[in-house]
Amino acid sequence: MGFPNRVFFPILFLLCSIFSIQSSAQTLGFRCTANATCNSLIDYKLPNTTTVSSILKLFDIKNLRSLLAANNLPITTPQNYPLSASQILKIPFPCSCFNGSGISNRRPNYTVVPADGLYHIAAEVFSGLVTFPQIQVINNIPDQNNISIGQKLWIPLPCSCDEVNGEKVVHYGHLVAAGDSVSGYAEQFNTTESELLSLNRMINSADLKADSIFDVPLKVCTSMVQNNSMDYPLLVPNGTYTFTANNCVRCQCNAANNWILECEPAGINLTRGQTCPSMQCSGTPNLALGNTTSNSSCALTRCAYAGYRNRAVFTTLTQESTCPEGNNNSPSGNNSPSGNGSSGLRSSFILGVLLIAFHLFW
Numbered sequence: 001m002g003f004p005n006r007v008f009f010p011i012l013f014l015l016c017s018i019f020s021i022q023s024s025a026q027t028l029g030f031r032c033t034a035n036a037t038c039n040s041l042i043d044y045k046l047p048n049t050t051t052v053s054s055i056l057k058l059f060d061i062k063n064l065r066s067l068l069a070a071n072n073l074p075i076t077t078p079q080n081y082p083l084s085a086s087q088i089l090k091i092p093f094p095c096s097c098f099n100g101s102g103i104s105n106r107r108p109n110y111t112v113v114p115a116d117g118l119y120h121i122a123a124e125v126f127s128g129l130v131t132f133p134q135i136q137v138i139n140n141i142p143d144q145n146n147i148s149i150g151q152k153l154w155i156p157l158p159c160s161c162d163e164v165n166g167e168k169v170v171h172y173g174h175l176v177a178a179g180d181s182v183s184g185y186a187e188q189f190n191t192t193e194s195e196l197l198s199l200n201r202m203i204n205s206a207d208l209k210a211d212s213i214f215d216v217p218l219k220v221c222t223s224m225v226q227n228n229s230m231d232y233p234l235l236v237p238n239g240t241y242t243f244t245a246n247n248c249v250r251c252q253c254n255a256a257n258n259w260i261l262e263c264e265p266a267g268i269n270l271t272r273g274q275t276c277p278s279m280q281c282s283g284t285p286n287l288a289l290g291n292t293t294s295n296s297s298c299a300l301t302r303c304a305y306a307g308y309r310n311r312a313v314f315t316t317l318t319q320e321s322t323c324p325e326g327n328n329n330s331p332s333g334n335n336s337p338s339g340n341g342s343s344g345l346r347s348s349f350i351l352g353v354l355l356i357a358f359h360l361f362w
């Protein structure tokens with residue numbers, strides 16, 4: 001006879017749980033029904049003390065500025081800037097949706113080093129952002145114990161490009177902390193509990209697990225970027241900034257400014273003597289990108305960013321109402337630079353687009 005029951009059943013139970021963990025651990029990515037590519041974000045808890053440059057290398061991030069911008073770090077942060085263990089960074093990466101799921105679009109492309117194992121890579125190098133069966137499945141590895149030094153592995157980070165309630169959003173893989181709740185996220189990110197559960201293929205809020213990665217849709221600022229622009233749709237979530245138009249334009253999103261995207265000349269030095277065009281909105285008054293001006297009846301005119309194509313940058317004049325609700329005191333009639341001139345607005349919205357101008361580089 002085999003095992004007595006008190007041994008057999010626990011073993012059977014263990015086998016069943018391992019099997020079910022493994023089959024769910026193989027499911028790739030977040031729910032994504034769109035057939036699309038987009039940009040996404042994920043939390044990465046640093047396993048070790050490291051530097052900005054090793055993070056860029058680990059995640060195949062080509063542009064230092066995109067990592068700094070995603071984390072709202074100063075643009076002057078150097079590559080050798082030290083980062084401490086357990087710190088959480090937001091990693092920007094390209095997402096691709098296929099067959100109902102979204103995963104990072106062929107990167108990070110990790111190179112196996114001596115003494116690596118799939119479990120170590122998944123759990124310790126990438127801090128559990130993926131499971132080892134997911135790495136195994138996406139890279140068609142028949143034997144999990146047989147990987148070779150120098151072998152390249154696609155690490156399938158979860159992401160999505162789906163719209164939420166008909167609005168474009170940025171999907172952010174949020175690292176769940178102990179004590180977090182779905183209702184808390186709904187409040188913090190201005191969405192609903194049922195929306196979050198549905199995005200995360202979850203039935204019950206009580207199933208939220210600490211240290212798991214939870215799909216949170218980040219609302220983005222309204223932009224004037226046209227659909228034929230090379231950076232369309234320019235999705236900038238609240239509290240972050242981004243560089244676009246070949247690094248010539250910096251755009252930031254602040255929910256407190258009524259979710260209107262604020263763009264201005266980036267003012268950074270480009271390589272190899274390239275220069276940015278002077279970005280003016282033509283017409284009267286003559287404003288540069290990011291400038292706003294208001295007349296005495298609480299109408300704010302803004303020179304807004306409308307996109308770029310090849311070497312042309314587009315601008316457009318927009319009208320916003322700055323009348324405080326129920327109170328008609330007019331804002332100061334001065335011209336003011338962007339990022340600052342529009343603070344204190346209470347009910348501002350875009351009333352109309354006046355015109356578009358463009359200028360060539362070089």
Ligand SMILES: *[C@@H]1O[C@H](CO)[C@@H](O)[C@H](O)[C@H]1NC(C)=O
Nearest residue numbers: 033034035036097098099100
């Ligand atoms: C998504 O793309 C695949 C391959 O390009 C195509 O076969 C499929 O029909 C597309 N699905 C939708 C819903 O567009």
Ligand SMILES: *[C@@H]1O[C@H](CO)[C@@H](O)[C@H](O)[C@H]1NC(C)=O
Nearest residue numbers: 026027028098099100101137
């Ligand atoms: C699409 O997903 C289903 C399960 O969701 C899976 O059975 C099928 O093999 C997948 N197809 C491809 C081409 O990956």
Ligand SMILES: *[C@@H]1O[C@H](CO)[C@@H](O)[C@H](O)[C@H]1NC(C)=O
Nearest residue numbers: 105106107109110152153154
């Ligand atoms: C990873 O990089 C290698 C060579 O550097 C390349 O052959 C491979 O296609 C890349 N993998 C992916 C998933 O792009």
Ligand SMILES: *[C@@H]1O[C@H](CO)[C@@H](O)[C@H](O)[C@H]1NC(C)=O
Nearest residue numbers: 047048049050058124125126
């Ligand atoms: C962190 O340190 C551990 C132990 O030294 C090592 O195994 C692991 O690969 C390191 N992780 C990274 C991302 O460098």
Ligand SMILES: *[C@@H]1O[C@H](CO)[C@@H](O)[C@H](O)[C@H]1NC(C)=O
Nearest residue numbers: 141142143145146147148151
């Ligand atoms: C390991 O995989 C390689 C191919 O990737 C294969 O040639 C080799 O026979 C495998 N080794 C074992 C022990 O299975």
Ligand SMILES: *[C@@H]1O[C@H](CO)[C@@H](O)[C@H](O)[C@H]1NC(C)=O
Nearest residue numbers: 165167189190191219255259
């Ligand atoms: C929350 O979202 C609703 C609808 O999407 C919107 O009307 C409201 O202004 C948002 N609240 C904040 C604080 O952004």
Ligand SMILES: *[C@@H]1O[C@H](CO)[C@@H](O)[C@H](O)[C@H]1NC(C)=O
Nearest residue numbers: 224225226227228229232353
């Ligand atoms: C782009 O926008 C224009 C109007 O601004 C619209 O007529 C056109 O259908 C749009 N094209 C696409 C592909 O969405």
Ligand SMILES: *[C@@H]1O[C@H](CO)[C@@H](O)[C@H](O)[C@H]1NC(C)=O
Nearest residue numbers: 188189190238239254255256
């Ligand atoms: C926007 O971001 C700021 C700071 O990053 C935060 O304090 C604020 O609560 C956020 N607002 C919304 C509606 O998400």
Ligand SMILES: *[C@@H]1O[C@H](CO)[C@@H](O)[C@H](O)[C@H]1NC(C)=O
Nearest residue numbers: 075076266267268269270271
């Ligand atoms: C750009 O270059 C000029 C002169 O080379 C320098 O004075 C300035 O500080 C640089 N600006 C930035 C943002 O690096």
Ligand SMILES: *[C@@H]1O[C@H](CO)[C@@H](O)[C@H](O)[C@H]1NC(C)=O
Nearest residue numbers: 295296297298299300301319
């Ligand atoms: C202020 O600007 C708005 C929009 O351009 C215009 O309708 C309004 O007449 C202007 N008011 C004054 C006093 O110039």
Ligand SMILES: *[C@@H]1O[C@H](CO)[C@@H](O)[C@H](O)[C@H]1NC(C)=O
Nearest residue numbers: 264288290291335336337338
């Ligand atoms: C326009 O904005 C720039 C900085 O973005 C500022 O230096 C300039 O003074 C502004 N001009 C006007 C007319 O507000």
Ligand SMILES: *[C@@H]1O[C@H](CO)[C@@H](O)[C@H](O)[C@H]1NC(C)=O
Nearest residue numbers: 336338339340341342343344
């Ligand atoms: C403009 O910004 C400066 C510093 O960032 C701040 O001290 C000042 O109060 C702001 N002005 C307005 C009108 O918000």
